[in-house]
Amino acid sequence: MLLLAPGIRYFPDHFNAAAQAALVEDIRAVVTEAPLYIPAMPKTGKEMSVRMTNCGALGWVTDKEQGYRYQALHPVTQKPWPAIPPRLLALWQEVGDCRLPPEACLVNFYSEAAKMGLHQDRDEQNFQAPVVSLSLGDTCLFRFGGINRNDKTQSLKLKSGDVIVLGGEGRLAFHGVDRIYPGTSTLLKSSGRINLTLRRVTVS
Template sequence: MTTQDLFDNDPLPPRQRLGPGSLLLRGFALPYQTRLLAALNAVIDAAPFRHMVTPGGYGMSVAMSNCGELGWVTDLRGYRYSPVNPASEHPWPAMPEVFFQLATSAAAEAGYADFMPDACLINRYEPGSKMGLHQDKDELDFTQPIVSVSLGLPAVFLFGGLRRNDKTERIPLTHGDVVVWGGADRLRYHGILPLKSGRHPLLDTARINLTFRKAG
């Protein structure tokens, strides 16, 4: 099956159980999109996107920003959360209320009613950019889930197992889709295949991913 086949097999189910602790909620963010995009623009004005560098010295193809009490950063010193933006040495913008509402509502739908995110990593993908397989493991409390919101161009989400070489499932994501994973699935490897070219009526040639976490 090709990447295009994943998007051509309509209709897609509105909810899809990806594992014992994982749920895909298709279109869940659509009712929030007007407020969500306005709030996103305000955050990016305060903390512009930039391409961070990995500890190995490689520039990431995905541009990043953050909002909330903590922001995820990477540089030659390693991966970590920081209360300030290294580019400005100012605190990250506060998490907009609509971000918090969306993240906690999606988490509750997936069975995580007590989720209280304090960090939102904002990734901007352009055609060709990708995210390699990785675990979200820089947080202090693995009992809290991850909530991932897709906006803009469609992408293929790779969802693997607890080991890097476990088989991955290819899951098509479109504008407004939300994936929540936690519990037994919390440390599953995941990533994004290289983004295909296209145009979205609201975000043009970009895909924006909001990843909510309880980091501290």
Template sequence: MNLDLFDDALEPPPARQDLAPGAVLLRGRALAQAPQLLAAAEGVMAAAALRHWLTPGGRRMAVAMTNCGPLGWVSDARGYRYQSRDPLSGQPWPALPPVIAELAVAVAEEAGYPSFRPDACLVNRYLPGTPLSLHQDRDEQDLRQPIVSISLGLPAVFLFGGLSRSERPARWPLQHGDVLVWGGPSRLAFHGVQALAPGRHPLLGEQRINLTLRCAG
């Protein structure tokens, strides 16, 4: 067999890929810090337990979530919003670990957003079979600031669409250590995650942890 025909398929993906104007995928950018990021995330989850929020319509969200930083994203019958205290404990959310914040600031600058200073970090856990439906992130005060998303654990397929829900999203495979940044013209792009495929990651086992950082206040 002439393997030259398959050379392109065997090549690793480029370290930086442009998803759309203002949206960048930095492959493997968080790999070197992954153990420290995971330890920080585990500390957050120990202090503020993962939970499945209810939508304003009363549906249980598939993704288990918690928060760290000055503000945390919550959802209940009153709607989607950010608040400074965990509604389960009444306590402030755990502090945003420096290793997470510093990476987020650095990758945002690499993607063209030098003024990004996150005040909210969502910690999301996906188990096999868990999807995240298409949605926009529009609960933040300053939509000029980007979103930074760090992937740890099992691979996932990220769905990235346009400014209309009806626009068919592109599918981007994400691996452990990949980082996404989107803002500018793509800040309100509809996005989601395809149902997680079964598997086992050497560090995290049968799960994916996603850290999503935002300027909420």
């Protein structure tokens, strides 16, 4: 484990190839039940380049009308999200350093051209609990800074199997994905990157 900044812990190669393949199968099952959809920004309705779905009791969603929020139902199918796969619950227990289990697992799919601007994860009620992030598939250029948007940032290439934990002082750090490096992994059938972020939403 490397401490990248206060509260930002990096576990390179946390999952080996076999474990990564098993996780991809877990996510395939999630996506079959809860299909990826295109989220839209609040107010402007501009579409994000990343496709999303969730598993867990709650899922993070956004649309033009209601903005960022957690809700129990898939916005397209209106069905409850599938359960968080046991392997991901185990990851949270292993690296999350948190008494309470995660309630949400946001699944972000990045195609070759997708990116995500610098942002904070601040739609949860619980900032004591960490955010645990797992990368699968193509390498990306990840950027993170401090709790203010204009704090200096550092960039790091995240590869398949890497885990990052934002906790404590790092919980509200700004972070984003500047680019995907297509063809850097053969884990997924087509190129692209899957990012899974486990979160505790409520306080108790």
